[in-house]
Amino acid sequence: MSKINIITQxxxxxxxxxxxxxxxxxxxxxxxxxxxxxxxxxxxNICTVKGDTTALREIGKLKKQFxxxxxxxAGCITESIVPKIKDIDESISFVNTHNFGRISxxxxxxxxxxxxxxxxxxxxxxxNLPSVRKNPIxxxxxxxxxxxxxxxxxxxxxxxxxxxxxxxDAIRQDVxxxxxxxxxxxxxxxxxxxxxxVEQGGKQKIVELLEQILSIPMEFKVRVGMMNPxxxxxxxxxxxxxxxxxxxxxxxxIPIQSGNNEILKLMNRKYDVEDFVNVVEAFRKEIPEITxxxxxxxxxxxxxxxxxxxxLNVIKKIKPDVLNLSRYAAREGTIAxxxxxxxxNTLKQRSRIMxxxxxxxxxxxNQKWIGWKGKILIDEKGKxxxxxxxxxxxxxxxxxxxxxxxxxxxxxxxxxxxFDLRGEWQ
Numbered sequence: 001m002s003k004i005n006i007i008t009q010x011x012x013x014x015x016x017x018x019x020x021x022x023x024x025x026x027x028x029x030x031x032x033x034x035x036x037x038x039x040x041x042x043x044x045n046i047c048t049v050k051g052d053t054t055a056l057r058e059i060g061k062l063k064k065q066f067x068x069x070x071x072x073x074a075g076c077i078t079e080s081i082v083p084k085i086k087d088i089d090e091s092i093s094f095v096n097t098h099n100f101g102r103i104s105x106x107x108x109x110x111x112x113x114x115x116x117x118x119x120x121x122x123x124x125x126x127x128n129l130p131s132v133r134k135n136p137i138x139x140x141x142x143x144x145x146x147x148x149x150x151x152x153x154x155x156x157x158x159x160x161x162x163x164x165x166x167x168x169d170a171i172r173q174d175v176x177x178x179x180x181x182x183x184x185x186x187x188x189x190x191x192x193x194x195x196x197x198v199e200q201g202g203k204q205k206i207v208e209l210l211e212q213i214l215s216i217p218m219e220f221k222v223r224v225g226m227m228n229p230x231x232x233x234x235x236x237x238x239x240x241x242x243x244x245x246x247x248x249x250x251x252x253x254i255p256i257q258s259g260n261n262e263i264l265k266l267m268n269r270k271y272d273v274e275d276f277v278n279v280v281e282a283f284r285k286e287i288p289e290i291t292x293x294x295x296x297x298x299x300x301x302x303x304x305x306x307x308x309x310x311x312l313n314v315i316k317k318i319k320p321d322v323l324n325l326s327r328y329a330a331r332e333g334t335i336a337x338x339x340x341x342x343x344x345n346t347l348k349q350r351s352r353i354m355x356x357x358x359x360x361x362x363x364x365x366n367q368k369w370i371g372w373k374g375k376i377l378i379d380e381k382g383k384x385x386x387x388x389x390x391x392x393x394x395x396x397x398x399x400x401x402x403x404x405x406x407x408x409x410x411x412x413x414x415x416x417x418x419f420d421l422r423g424e425w426q
Protein backbone atom coordinates (compact mmCIF):
# COMPACT_ATOMS: atom_id res chain seq x y z
CA MET A 1 0.00 0.00 0.00
CA SER A 2 1.51 3.32 -1.09
CA LYS A 3 1.83 6.07 1.52
CA ILE A 4 0.79 9.63 0.66
CA ASN A 5 1.70 12.78 2.59
CA ILE A 6 -0.18 16.05 2.04
CA ILE A 7 1.41 19.42 2.83
CA THR A 8 -1.00 22.35 3.06
CA GLN A 9 -0.40 26.06 2.54
CA UNK A 10 -2.84 28.95 2.83
CA UNK A 11 -6.35 29.41 4.13
CA UNK A 12 -8.99 27.20 5.72
CA UNK A 13 -10.47 26.46 2.27
CA UNK A 14 -7.14 24.96 1.26
CA UNK A 15 -7.00 23.01 4.52
CA UNK A 16 -10.44 21.58 3.83
CA UNK A 17 -9.45 20.56 0.30
CA UNK A 18 -6.44 18.74 1.77
CA UNK A 19 -8.78 16.92 4.15
CA UNK A 20 -11.00 15.97 1.22
CA UNK A 21 -8.07 14.78 -0.88
CA UNK A 22 -6.91 12.68 2.08
CA UNK A 23 -10.39 11.16 2.32
CA UNK A 24 -10.47 10.33 -1.38
CA UNK A 25 -6.99 8.81 -1.30
CA UNK A 26 -7.90 6.70 1.71
CA UNK A 27 -11.08 5.52 -0.04
CA UNK A 28 -8.92 4.52 -3.02
CA UNK A 29 -6.78 2.29 -0.85
CA UNK A 30 -3.85 4.57 -0.14
CA UNK A 31 -2.42 5.15 3.32
CA UNK A 32 -2.43 8.81 4.33
CA UNK A 33 0.90 9.48 5.99
CA UNK A 34 1.86 12.51 8.09
CA UNK A 35 5.57 12.45 7.38
CA UNK A 36 7.58 13.65 4.40
CA UNK A 37 10.23 11.05 5.21
CA UNK A 38 8.02 7.96 5.20
CA UNK A 39 5.68 8.85 2.32
CA UNK A 40 6.07 7.35 -1.15
CA UNK A 41 4.72 10.53 -2.71
CA UNK A 42 4.27 14.08 -1.38
CA UNK A 43 1.30 16.24 -2.40
CA UNK A 44 1.79 19.99 -1.91
CA ASN A 45 -1.50 21.90 -1.76
CA ILE A 46 -0.14 25.36 -2.60
CA CYS A 47 -1.41 28.90 -2.06
CA THR A 48 -0.46 31.65 -4.51
CA VAL A 49 -2.71 34.43 -3.21
CA LYS A 50 0.32 36.23 -1.74
CA GLY A 51 2.66 35.30 -4.59
CA ASP A 52 4.64 32.30 -5.79
CA THR A 53 7.65 32.48 -3.46
CA THR A 54 6.41 30.32 -0.57
CA ALA A 55 5.08 27.60 -2.88
CA LEU A 56 8.25 27.46 -4.98
CA ARG A 57 10.44 27.37 -1.88
CA GLU A 58 8.55 24.38 -0.46
CA ILE A 59 8.58 22.49 -3.77
CA GLY A 60 12.28 23.14 -4.29
CA LYS A 61 13.07 22.04 -0.75
CA LEU A 62 11.15 18.78 -1.15
CA LYS A 63 12.85 17.89 -4.44
CA LYS A 64 16.26 18.62 -2.95
CA GLN A 65 15.54 16.61 0.19
CA PHE A 66 13.79 13.71 -1.57
CA UNK A 67 14.98 13.73 -5.20
CA UNK A 68 13.79 10.16 -5.78
CA UNK A 69 10.24 10.70 -4.55
CA UNK A 70 7.33 11.63 -6.79
CA UNK A 71 5.69 15.00 -6.19
CA UNK A 72 2.21 16.30 -7.00
CA UNK A 73 1.35 20.00 -6.83
CA ALA A 74 -2.29 20.76 -6.04
CA GLY A 75 -4.41 23.77 -5.07
CA CYS A 76 -4.38 27.38 -6.24
CA ILE A 77 -2.19 26.95 -9.31
CA THR A 78 -1.75 30.03 -11.51
CA GLU A 79 -0.70 29.82 -15.14
CA SER A 80 2.47 31.75 -14.36
CA ILE A 81 3.72 29.34 -11.69
CA VAL A 82 3.49 26.17 -13.80
CA PRO A 83 6.66 26.78 -15.89
CA LYS A 84 8.55 27.81 -12.74
CA ILE A 85 7.64 24.50 -11.11
CA LYS A 86 8.60 22.57 -14.22
CA ASP A 87 12.00 24.23 -14.07
CA ILE A 88 12.43 22.57 -10.67
CA ASP A 89 11.37 19.14 -11.98
CA GLU A 90 9.51 18.23 -15.17
CA SER A 91 8.17 15.02 -13.60
CA ILE A 92 5.87 16.92 -11.22
CA SER A 93 2.15 16.40 -11.81
CA PHE A 94 -0.49 19.11 -11.35
CA VAL A 95 -4.09 19.00 -10.11
CA ASN A 96 -5.68 22.38 -9.41
CA THR A 97 -8.43 23.34 -6.99
CA HIS A 98 -11.11 22.67 -9.63
CA ASN A 99 -9.93 19.08 -10.16
CA PHE A 100 -8.87 18.00 -6.65
CA GLY A 101 -11.55 15.27 -6.80
CA ARG A 102 -9.30 13.40 -9.24
CA ILE A 103 -6.35 13.31 -6.86
CA SER A 104 -6.35 9.49 -6.67
CA UNK A 105 -5.94 9.19 -10.44
CA UNK A 106 -3.15 11.76 -10.44
CA UNK A 107 -1.31 9.97 -7.63
CA UNK A 108 -1.70 6.58 -9.31
CA UNK A 109 -0.36 7.87 -12.63
CA UNK A 110 2.49 9.69 -10.93
CA UNK A 111 3.57 6.55 -9.10
CA UNK A 112 3.54 4.73 -12.44
CA UNK A 113 5.69 7.39 -14.06
CA UNK A 114 2.96 9.23 -15.98
CA UNK A 115 2.79 13.01 -15.58
CA UNK A 116 -0.70 14.54 -15.51
CA UNK A 117 -1.72 18.19 -15.66
CA UNK A 118 -5.34 18.78 -14.64
CA UNK A 119 -5.59 22.55 -14.76
CA UNK A 120 -8.94 23.34 -16.39
CA UNK A 121 -11.74 25.14 -14.53
CA UNK A 122 -14.77 23.23 -13.30
CA UNK A 123 -17.59 24.25 -10.99
CA UNK A 124 -18.51 21.44 -8.63
CA UNK A 125 -19.76 21.20 -5.05
CA UNK A 126 -17.08 20.59 -2.43
CA UNK A 127 -19.37 19.31 0.31
CA ASN A 128 -20.54 15.87 1.47
CA LEU A 129 -17.36 14.14 0.33
CA PRO A 130 -15.13 11.66 2.18
CA SER A 131 -12.46 13.36 4.29
CA VAL A 132 -9.80 12.91 6.92
CA ARG A 133 -9.96 15.83 9.36
CA LYS A 134 -6.73 17.34 10.59
CA ASN A 135 -8.47 18.34 13.82
CA PRO A 136 -11.20 15.87 14.92
CA ILE A 137 -13.35 18.52 16.61
CA UNK A 138 -13.25 21.15 13.84
CA UNK A 139 -15.45 20.74 10.79
CA UNK A 140 -14.52 23.03 7.90
CA UNK A 141 -17.48 23.67 5.60
CA UNK A 142 -16.96 25.49 2.27
CA UNK A 143 -20.09 27.28 1.06
CA UNK A 144 -18.95 28.62 -2.32
CA UNK A 145 -16.07 28.74 -4.73
CA UNK A 146 -14.71 31.74 -6.61
CA UNK A 147 -15.24 35.44 -6.02
CA UNK A 148 -17.50 38.25 -7.22
CA UNK A 149 -14.75 40.85 -6.72
CA UNK A 150 -11.93 41.45 -9.20
CA UNK A 151 -9.34 43.21 -7.07
CA UNK A 152 -6.38 44.56 -8.99
CA UNK A 153 -3.83 43.05 -6.55
CA UNK A 154 -5.34 39.58 -6.15
CA UNK A 155 -4.97 36.36 -8.14
CA UNK A 156 -7.97 34.64 -6.52
CA UNK A 157 -10.31 35.40 -9.41
CA UNK A 158 -7.69 34.17 -11.87
CA UNK A 159 -7.36 30.89 -9.99
CA UNK A 160 -10.83 30.24 -8.58
CA UNK A 161 -12.94 31.80 -11.31
CA UNK A 162 -16.47 33.12 -11.04
CA UNK A 163 -18.67 32.82 -7.98
CA UNK A 164 -20.35 29.43 -7.53
CA UNK A 165 -22.45 28.91 -4.38
CA UNK A 166 -23.35 25.46 -3.09
CA UNK A 167 -26.99 24.50 -2.30
CA UNK A 168 -28.17 25.33 1.19
CA ASP A 169 -29.50 21.82 1.87
CA ALA A 170 -26.17 20.26 0.85
CA ILE A 171 -24.25 22.59 3.17
CA ARG A 172 -26.57 21.87 6.09
CA GLN A 173 -26.14 18.14 5.51
CA ASP A 174 -22.36 18.57 5.45
CA VAL A 175 -22.52 20.39 8.80
CA UNK A 176 -24.63 17.57 10.28
CA UNK A 177 -22.10 15.00 9.08
CA UNK A 178 -19.29 16.85 10.84
CA UNK A 179 -21.31 17.10 14.04
CA UNK A 180 -22.27 13.42 14.01
CA UNK A 181 -18.56 12.62 13.64
CA UNK A 182 -17.84 14.49 16.88
CA UNK A 183 -16.97 18.02 15.74
CA UNK A 184 -17.68 20.82 18.20
CA UNK A 185 -16.66 23.78 16.00
CA UNK A 186 -17.95 24.49 12.50
CA UNK A 187 -15.92 26.84 10.32
CA UNK A 188 -17.97 28.39 7.51
CA UNK A 189 -15.40 29.22 4.86
CA UNK A 190 -15.03 30.69 1.37
CA UNK A 191 -13.29 33.54 -0.41
CA UNK A 192 -16.15 35.80 0.73
CA UNK A 193 -18.91 34.32 2.88
CA UNK A 194 -20.97 37.49 2.52
CA UNK A 195 -21.33 36.79 -1.22
CA UNK A 196 -23.20 33.53 -0.70
CA UNK A 197 -25.83 33.12 -3.48
CA VAL A 198 -25.16 36.60 -4.95
CA GLU A 199 -24.67 35.05 -8.39
CA GLN A 200 -28.16 33.54 -8.20
CA GLY A 201 -30.33 36.62 -8.38
CA GLY A 202 -28.13 39.19 -6.68
CA LYS A 203 -29.38 38.64 -3.13
CA GLN A 204 -27.03 37.48 -0.37
CA LYS A 205 -28.35 34.54 1.61
CA ILE A 206 -25.63 34.04 4.20
CA VAL A 207 -28.04 34.94 7.01
CA GLU A 208 -30.60 32.41 5.80
CA LEU A 209 -27.85 29.79 5.55
CA LEU A 210 -26.70 30.48 9.10
CA GLU A 211 -30.27 30.20 10.34
CA GLN A 212 -30.47 26.73 8.77
CA ILE A 213 -27.17 25.66 10.32
CA LEU A 214 -27.91 27.06 13.78
CA SER A 215 -31.26 25.25 13.85
CA ILE A 216 -29.52 21.86 13.99
CA PRO A 217 -30.40 20.54 17.49
CA MET A 218 -26.87 19.73 18.67
CA GLU A 219 -24.24 21.46 20.81
CA PHE A 220 -21.65 23.30 18.71
CA LYS A 221 -20.16 26.69 17.85
CA VAL A 222 -19.99 28.41 14.45
CA ARG A 223 -17.14 30.57 13.20
CA VAL A 224 -17.92 32.56 10.06
CA GLY A 225 -15.02 33.24 7.70
CA MET A 226 -14.04 36.39 5.86
CA MET A 227 -16.69 38.63 4.30
CA ASN A 228 -15.92 41.77 2.30
CA PRO A 229 -17.43 45.09 3.46
CA UNK A 230 -19.28 45.57 0.17
CA UNK A 231 -21.17 42.31 0.70
CA UNK A 232 -21.70 43.01 4.40
CA UNK A 233 -23.12 46.50 4.71
CA UNK A 234 -26.23 45.72 2.62
CA UNK A 235 -27.34 43.03 5.12
CA UNK A 236 -25.79 44.58 8.21
CA UNK A 237 -28.79 44.56 10.57
CA UNK A 238 -29.66 40.93 9.80
CA UNK A 239 -26.04 39.87 10.23
CA UNK A 240 -25.76 41.51 13.63
CA UNK A 241 -28.94 39.77 14.82
CA UNK A 242 -27.77 36.32 13.72
CA UNK A 243 -24.40 36.93 15.41
CA UNK A 244 -26.23 37.32 18.72
CA UNK A 245 -27.23 33.65 18.57
CA UNK A 246 -25.57 31.71 21.44
CA UNK A 247 -24.04 29.19 19.02
CA UNK A 248 -22.21 31.90 17.07
CA UNK A 249 -18.63 32.82 17.91
CA UNK A 250 -18.57 36.61 18.25
CA UNK A 251 -15.83 36.88 15.64
CA UNK A 252 -16.00 39.09 12.55
CA UNK A 253 -13.37 38.87 9.82
CA ILE A 254 -13.83 41.88 7.57
CA PRO A 255 -10.86 43.06 5.46
CA ILE A 256 -10.30 46.74 4.72
CA GLN A 257 -6.99 46.40 2.74
CA SER A 258 -6.36 50.16 2.88
CA GLY A 259 -7.48 53.09 5.01
CA ASN A 260 -7.46 55.45 2.03
CA ASN A 261 -10.34 55.71 -0.45
CA GLU A 262 -8.10 56.57 -3.41
CA ILE A 263 -6.09 53.40 -2.87
CA LEU A 264 -9.28 51.37 -2.40
CA LYS A 265 -10.45 52.65 -5.77
CA LEU A 266 -7.15 51.61 -7.37
CA MET A 267 -7.61 48.22 -5.72
CA ASN A 268 -11.15 48.00 -7.19
CA ARG A 269 -12.56 47.11 -3.78
CA LYS A 270 -16.16 48.37 -4.35
CA TYR A 271 -16.55 50.06 -0.94
CA ASP A 272 -15.01 52.98 0.91
CA VAL A 273 -13.38 53.39 4.30
CA GLU A 274 -16.58 54.77 5.78
CA ASP A 275 -18.47 51.59 4.86
CA PHE A 276 -15.91 49.49 6.69
CA VAL A 277 -15.94 51.70 9.80
CA ASN A 278 -19.75 51.74 9.83
CA VAL A 279 -19.86 47.93 9.81
CA VAL A 280 -17.36 47.61 12.66
CA GLU A 281 -19.00 50.31 14.78
CA ALA A 282 -22.48 48.84 14.24
CA PHE A 283 -21.32 45.39 15.37
CA ARG A 284 -19.51 46.80 18.40
CA LYS A 285 -22.54 48.84 19.42
CA GLU A 286 -24.70 45.72 19.59
CA ILE A 287 -21.97 43.19 20.55
CA PRO A 288 -19.30 45.24 22.40
CA GLU A 289 -17.01 42.30 23.16
CA ILE A 290 -16.84 41.04 19.55
CA THR A 291 -13.44 40.15 18.11
CA UNK A 292 -12.66 42.16 14.98
CA UNK A 293 -10.20 40.71 12.47
CA UNK A 294 -9.13 42.66 9.41
CA UNK A 295 -6.62 42.55 6.55
CA UNK A 296 -4.42 45.40 5.32
CA UNK A 297 -1.85 45.67 2.55
CA UNK A 298 1.14 47.90 3.23
CA UNK A 299 2.82 49.51 0.24
CA UNK A 300 0.28 49.10 -2.56
CA UNK A 301 1.67 50.61 -5.80
CA UNK A 302 1.63 54.44 -5.72
CA UNK A 303 0.67 54.56 -2.00
CA UNK A 304 1.99 57.84 -0.58
CA UNK A 305 3.12 58.48 2.98
CA UNK A 306 -0.14 60.32 3.62
CA UNK A 307 -2.20 57.44 2.26
CA UNK A 308 -0.24 54.99 4.40
CA UNK A 309 -0.91 57.21 7.44
CA UNK A 310 -4.62 56.92 6.65
CA UNK A 311 -4.31 53.16 7.10
CA LEU A 312 -2.52 53.67 10.41
CA ASN A 313 -5.30 56.02 11.51
CA VAL A 314 -7.94 53.40 10.71
CA ILE A 315 -6.10 50.90 12.91
CA LYS A 316 -6.00 53.48 15.70
CA LYS A 317 -9.70 54.17 15.22
CA ILE A 318 -11.14 50.64 15.07
CA LYS A 319 -8.46 48.92 17.18
CA PRO A 320 -8.66 45.46 15.55
CA ASP A 321 -8.05 42.38 17.69
CA VAL A 322 -6.48 40.56 14.74
CA LEU A 323 -4.59 42.14 11.84
CA ASN A 324 -3.50 40.07 8.86
CA LEU A 325 -0.84 42.38 7.45
CA SER A 326 0.57 41.78 3.97
CA ARG A 327 3.55 43.58 2.55
CA TYR A 328 2.51 44.23 -1.05
CA ALA A 329 3.91 41.74 -3.55
CA ALA A 330 3.04 41.78 -7.25
CA ARG A 331 1.09 38.75 -8.53
CA GLU A 332 1.70 37.91 -12.18
CA GLY A 333 -1.37 38.46 -14.32
CA THR A 334 -2.91 41.10 -12.04
CA ILE A 335 -3.48 44.74 -12.95
CA ALA A 336 -1.52 46.03 -9.95
CA UNK A 337 1.57 44.14 -11.08
CA UNK A 338 1.77 46.54 -14.03
CA UNK A 339 1.62 49.64 -11.82
CA UNK A 340 4.69 51.49 -10.56
CA UNK A 341 6.01 49.52 -7.58
CA UNK A 342 7.34 51.01 -4.36
CA UNK A 343 10.91 50.33 -3.24
CA UNK A 344 11.53 47.27 -1.07
CA ASN A 345 12.89 49.39 1.78
CA THR A 346 9.68 51.42 1.81
CA LEU A 347 7.59 48.24 1.97
CA LYS A 348 9.65 46.88 4.87
CA GLN A 349 9.51 50.16 6.78
CA ARG A 350 5.73 50.51 6.45
CA SER A 351 5.17 46.90 7.37
CA ARG A 352 7.32 47.31 10.50
CA ILE A 353 5.53 50.50 11.58
CA MET A 354 2.10 48.94 11.11
CA UNK A 355 3.09 45.74 12.90
CA UNK A 356 4.30 47.65 15.94
CA UNK A 357 1.11 49.71 16.06
CA UNK A 358 -1.08 46.62 15.79
CA UNK A 359 0.77 44.69 18.49
CA UNK A 360 0.33 47.56 20.92
CA UNK A 361 -3.36 47.82 20.05
CA UNK A 362 -3.91 44.07 20.37
CA UNK A 363 -2.10 44.04 23.71
CA UNK A 364 -4.36 46.80 25.05
CA UNK A 365 -7.44 44.97 23.78
CA ASN A 366 -6.44 41.69 25.39
CA GLN A 367 -5.53 43.33 28.72
CA LYS A 368 -9.22 44.22 29.07
CA TRP A 369 -10.03 40.50 29.34
CA ILE A 370 -7.98 40.02 32.53
CA GLY A 371 -10.32 38.93 35.30
CA TRP A 372 -12.91 37.49 32.89
CA LYS A 373 -14.47 34.19 33.90
CA GLY A 374 -16.29 31.87 31.57
CA LYS A 375 -16.24 28.76 29.40
CA ILE A 376 -13.73 27.89 26.71
CA LEU A 377 -13.75 25.04 24.21
CA ILE A 378 -10.40 23.24 23.94
CA ASP A 379 -9.63 22.97 20.21
CA GLU A 380 -5.83 22.85 19.94
CA LYS A 381 -2.77 21.35 21.63
CA GLY A 382 -0.34 24.07 22.67
CA LYS A 383 3.35 24.15 23.53
CA UNK A 384 4.99 22.95 26.74
CA UNK A 385 2.08 20.77 27.88
CA UNK A 386 -0.47 23.54 27.39
CA UNK A 387 -3.82 23.58 25.63
CA UNK A 388 -5.56 26.31 23.66
CA UNK A 389 -9.26 26.94 23.98
CA UNK A 390 -11.62 29.50 22.47
CA UNK A 391 -14.00 31.66 24.43
CA UNK A 392 -17.29 33.09 23.19
CA UNK A 393 -15.44 35.67 21.08
CA UNK A 394 -13.01 33.14 19.60
CA UNK A 395 -10.18 34.55 21.68
CA UNK A 396 -7.37 31.99 22.09
CA UNK A 397 -6.92 31.10 25.76
CA UNK A 398 -3.77 29.23 26.81
CA UNK A 399 -4.35 26.94 29.78
CA UNK A 400 -2.49 24.06 31.44
CA UNK A 401 -4.12 20.91 32.78
CA UNK A 402 -5.15 17.35 31.99
CA UNK A 403 -7.49 18.10 29.08
CA UNK A 404 -8.32 16.74 25.65
CA UNK A 405 -9.69 18.17 22.41
CA UNK A 406 -13.38 18.98 22.71
CA UNK A 407 -13.39 19.60 26.46
CA UNK A 408 -15.41 22.59 27.62
CA UNK A 409 -13.98 24.06 30.81
CA UNK A 410 -14.41 27.10 33.06
CA UNK A 411 -11.43 29.43 33.31
CA UNK A 412 -10.36 32.75 34.75
CA UNK A 413 -8.10 35.02 32.69
CA UNK A 414 -5.09 36.14 34.74
CA UNK A 415 -2.79 37.52 32.01
CA UNK A 416 -2.70 38.49 28.34
CA UNK A 417 -0.27 39.09 25.48
CA UNK A 418 -0.76 40.69 22.08
CA PHE A 419 -1.65 37.28 20.69
CA ASP A 420 -3.59 35.38 23.34
CA LEU A 421 -5.13 35.26 26.80
CA ARG A 422 -3.69 33.22 29.68
CA GLY A 423 -6.18 31.34 31.81
CA GLU A 424 -6.38 29.04 34.80
CA TRP A 425 -8.87 26.24 35.25
CA GLN A 426 -11.65 27.01 37.73
